[in-house]
Amino acid sequence: MEKEARESTRPGRPSAPKTSGLGELHLTHRERHIVKLLAAGCTDEVAARELKISRRTVCYVVQGLMARMNAGSRFQLAWLLRSTACEG
Secondary structure, eight states: OHHHHHHHTOTTOOOOOSOSSGGGGOOOHHHHHHHHHHHTTOOHHHHHHHHTSOHHHHHHHHHHHHHHHTOSSHHHHHHHHHHHHHHO
């Protein structure tokens, strides 16, 4: 058991998200819109135009989601969001 705990905290090794479903993430209205647009393949620029916000705001929201989901990249974030959506 101790070995598992040590291995899961090694640097460079992504850990599992701390949530079992999107409902537990408590996404804001804006975060939900951005997630849907990005999942549909929209770029930050397209998502920003669609929501009438700046591209930088989209980037900040994505960075915040990456931190909350412990994702090391946008690809990993998309994968985690998709996998947690399938669970819950």
